[in-house]
Amino acid sequence: MAVKEFEKPTLKDYTSIPSVEKDATSHLAPFKSKEEFQSSLGYPGELVDNWQEIALDKMGDLLKKYRSLRVYLDSCMQCGACTDKCHYYLGTKDPNNMPVGRQNLMRGVYRRYFTLPGKYLPKLVGAVDFTKEVLDEWYSYYHQCSQCRRCAVFCPIGIDTAEISMAAREIMDSVGVGQKYCNEIIGKVHKIGNNLGLPEPALANTLEGLEEDVKDEINIDVKFPLDVKDSDVLLITPSADFFAEPHVDGLIGYAKVFHQAGISWTLSSHASEAANFGMFIGSYDNMRKLALRIREAALELNVKRIIFGECGHAWRVAYSFLNTLAGPFDFLDSRYPVPQHICELTYDLMNRNVLKFDKSANDDMTLTYHDSCNVARASNMGDILGGQFSVPRDIIKATVNNFYDMEEESIKEKTYCCGGGGGLLTDDLIELRMKGALPRMEALKRVVDDHGVTHMAAICAICKSQFSKAFQYYGFELDQIISLHQLVGNALIMNKKEL
Amino acid sequence: MSFVTIFYVILFYLAAIILFVGLGYRIYEYAIIPAPLKIPTPPAPKTIQGVAARLIREVVFFESLFSATKWTWLFGWLFHFALLLAAFRHLRYFTDPVWGWVSWEIVQAAGHYGGYVMVFGLFGLLSRRIFVDRVRYISSPSDYLMLILIIGIAVSGLMMKWFQTDIVAVKQFFLGLMYFKWAELPTDLVLLVHLSLVALLMIIFPYSKLLHAPGLFFSPTRNQTDTSRDQRHISDWAKKIESQK
Numbered sequence: 001m002a003v004k005e006f007e008k009p010t011l012k013d014y015t016s017i018p019s020v021e022k023d024a025t026s027h028l029a030p031f032k033s034k035e036e037f038q039s040s041l042g043y044p045g046e047l048v049d050n051w052q053e054i055a056l057d058k059m060g061d062l063l064k065k066y067r068s069l070r071v072y073l074d075s076c077m078q079c080g081a082c083t084d085k086c087h088y089y090l091g092t093k094d095p096n097n098m099p100v101g102r103q104n105l106m107r108g109v110y111r112r113y114f115t116l117p118g119k120y121l122p123k124l125v126g127a128v129d130f131t132k133e134v135l136d137e138w139y140s141y142y143h144q145c146s147q148c149r150r151c152a153v154f155c156p157i158g159i160d161t162a163e164i165s166m167a168a169r170e171i172m173d174s175v176g177v178g179q180k181y182c183n184e185i186i187g188k189v190h191k192i193g194n195n196l197g198l199p200e201p202a203l204a205n206t207l208e209g210l211e212e213d214v215k216d217e218i219n220i221d222v223k224f225p226l227d228v229k230d231s232d233v234l235l236i237t238p239s240a241d242f243f244a245e246p247h248v249d250g251l252i253g254y255a256k257v258f259h260q261a262g263i264s265w266t267l268s269s270h271a272s273e274a275a276n277f278g279m280f281i282g283s284y285d286n287m288r289k290l291a292l293r294i295r296e297a298a299l300e301l302n303v304k305r306i307i308f309g310e311c312g313h314a315w316r317v318a319y320s321f322l323n324t325l326a327g328p329f330d331f332l333d334s335r336y337p338v339p340q341h342i343c344e345l346t347y348d349l350m351n352r353n354v355l356k357f358d359k360s361a362n363d364d365m366t367l368t369y370h371d372s373c374n375v376a377r378a379s380n381m382g383d384i385l386g387g388q389f390s391v392p393r394d395i396i397k398a399t400v401n402n403f404y405d406m407e408e409e410s411i412k413e414k415t416y417c418c419g420g421g422g423g424l425l426t427d428d429l430i431e432l433r434m435k436g437a438l439p440r441m442e443a444l445k446r447v448v449d450d451h452g453v454t455h456m457a458a459i460c461a462i463c464k465s466q467f468s469k470a471f472q473y474y475g476f477e478l479d480q481i482i483s484l485h486q487l488v489g490n491a492l493i494m495n496k497k498e499l
Numbered sequence: 500m501s502f503v504t505i506f507y508v509i510l511f512y513l514a515a516i517i518l519f520v521g522l523g524y525r526i527y528e529y530a531i532i533p534a535p536l537k538i539p540t541p542p543a544p545k546t547i548q549g550v551a552a553r554l555i556r557e558v559v560f561f562e563s564l565f566s567a568t569k570w571t572w573l574f575g576w577l578f579h580f581a582l583l584l585a586a587f588r589h590l591r592y593f594t595d596p597v598w599g600w601v602s603w604e605i606v607q608a609a610g611h612y613g614g615y616v617m618v619f620g621l622f623g624l625l626s627r628r629i630f631v632d633r634v635r636y637i638s639s640p641s642d643y644l645m646l647i648l649i650i651g652i653a654v655s656g657l658m659m660k661w662f663q664t665d666i667v668a669v670k671q672f673f674l675g676l677m678y679f680k681w682a683e684l685p686t687d688l689v690l691l692v693h694l695s696l697v698a699l700l701m702i703i704f705p706y707s708k709l710l711h712a713p714g715l716f717f718s719p720t721r722n723q724t725d726t727s728r729d730q731r732h733i734s735d736w737a738k739k740i741e742s743q744k
């Protein structure tokens with residue numbers, strides 16, 4: 001199916017709040033998952049006949065398992081404080097993309113079947129029957145949420161729409177309505193170990209190629225080890241780092257850091273993926289199975305530490321959930337937090353003067369930094385309050401001379417999502433992705449105009465891919481998005497010390 | 500006892516039971532449902548004390564709302580703060596002898612003027628529902644009715660300034676309810692309207708969005724510590740999955 005032409009939003013000098021345009025993006029919905037992928041995840045292959053009953057049972061079950069879901073469905077006072085906080089609303093004008101609008105799609109059903117007033121006075125409290133039309137609306141709008149949690153920061157009760165989106169996707173999966181992009185990818189990781197479905201020999205090949213490239217460029221034997229037992233560090237990185245631009249320059253940066261610090265490290269072919277799409281579909285089971293691969297790899301390779309590469313939601317799952325899903329990690333070296341982020345490693349080495357930088361190597365660029373939503377709003381770094389904001393920035397400032405932040409309202413805990421997170425980084429949602437990128441693009445344009453910013457650094461595989469597209473779409477250059485560890489790699493002063 | 504008194508005695512017992520049992524049951528439900536994953540939003544505190552401080556800032560200042568929208572914050576905060584002042588003033592109907600500070604001139608006056616502030620804040624919130632298209636879109640009939648109900652309570656309360664009622668008798672009525680020594684309730688219309696609306700509010704509390712009051716304290720994004728790497732956080736149902744395989 002060809003993607004229809006859609007009206008291109010114009011970048012304004014300030015981000016304005018649009019008027020409501022009902023059904024503006026009701027036509028958007030991602031491709032549905034086919035039977036084979038559904039069943040490999042343990043879900044029915046297509047919409048089951050008694051779907052309503054099963055969906056409501058599932059909902060009742062989740063309401064007992066997740067306090068967030070129950071409390072958030074009960075507690076919203078429809079105050080409207082979140083209505084202008086979602087990048088998808090700002091970009092699409094569709095009121096169902098206002099966080100509370102999105103929540104109300106489920107809240108209406110919840111009230112109808114699980115609350116007294118909704119049972120007897122549905123009209124009064126906005127309760128609705130769970131019809132096929134409502135299910136279709138769910139499918140559309142719960143796949144127009146990148147689970148970025150910007151709304152949760154502003155809500156007076158802390159209502160997190162991501163929790164509701166995740167639950168909705170889990171309910172839909174349970175009746176056979178799954179999303180192709182996410183579920184195919186999860187299937188690949190279960191089977192092969194990474195999102196790309198890249199088997200061990202191909203991975204080994206790619207890494208060899210990288211070793212040669214780096215050798216050609218700087219004449220130093222920087223290694224990219226795979227499945228090397230008894231290494232100190234197991235590096236878990238998004239598989240995009242092996243191939244995609246600008247991701248791969250980040251991977252080269254990590255390798256240079258390990259090399260220079262003299263830390264032995266390895267990748268794993270069993271757990272060759274940091275991403276965990278199980279979170280996007282709200283499935284504890286799938287998320288746990290994917291996380292367990294990392295535990296298995298760490299045990300198998302007998303490493304002392306686990307370090308994650310640049311990936312936003314992967315870092316959320318790693319930092320916030322890994323210990324829960326696949327812990328305890330008492331077999332690792334207890335002197336280090338489990339897991340660590342590559343930025344924490346670089347930051348620490350840099351502060352101990354193990355790494356030295358020549359900032360002028362990056363003088364051809366003027367940088368800004370995009371806080372990825374999952375790093376900014378669902379993790380920490382360095383065990384410093386706000387470390388997830390300061391650690392990457394401190395690294396950038398140590399490796400480049402020219403750095404300017406975007407405006408306060410669009411960074412740190414208030415950062416705008418790139419528009420492609422939450423399992424939406426698929427071409428069938430390109431209209432949504434480009435419109436959702438609008439607030440970020442506007443903030444970027446302002447630092448480009450005011451400070452001559454030439455590049456934006458990020459530490460998320462999804463952000464990097466999404467921005468490569470969005471930059472072209474909005475008239476920037478594709479290569480203006482770069483990996484943070486590319487800056488590190490460029491500026492790092494290397495000596496010829498061999499491992 | 501008059502029919503009116505009997506009616507209101509029953510009404511208030513019923514309302515109180517629904518309010519306290521209903522709310523207590525909700526709180527019990529919230530307390531036993533696990534939060535299987537760590538999901539605090541930044542700035543996430545590392546300690547319980549930090550969480551307490553965060554919740555206090557949310558309850559006292561509406562910190563998050565302030566960062567979200569200044570108008571809603573202004574109207575919402577004024578309304579809630581004035582409601583508290585009015586509640587203090589009303590304590591004199593339920594305490595005998597009246598607690599010292601409740602009878603202070605300033606507390607009584609603040610409670611009275613608080614009534615006007617409440618009405619101001621409520622009309623502010625109502626006007627946002629009517630005039631801001633995004634808020635209008637999400638508002639269901641119950642959202643308007645809730646505001647109108649509370650406006651009704653505040654206005655009927657303020658009107659008693661002009662339609663004087665026998666407040667000593669009102670106090671006897673409520674003390675009587677508390678100590679099961681029922682007394683006659685004066686039958687002034689404004690008073691009866693005021694009391695009916697209050698009883699109605701008590702009855703719908705556990706079934707309505709007023710649950711945002713306990714909800715805040717059970718909101719995992721706000722009440723969790725950021726200690727996922729230091730301590731394993733695991734729910735009972737997740738533990739069961741682990742032991743199965």
Ligand code: SF4
Nearest residue numbers: 076077079080082155
């Ligand atoms: S800010 Fe929170 S309480 Fe207010 S409408 Fe949005 S979700 Fe509901």
Ligand code: SF4
Nearest residue numbers: 086145146148149151
């Ligand atoms: S989580 Fe993000 S994408 Fe989803 S409703 Fe909230 S702000 Fe929008």
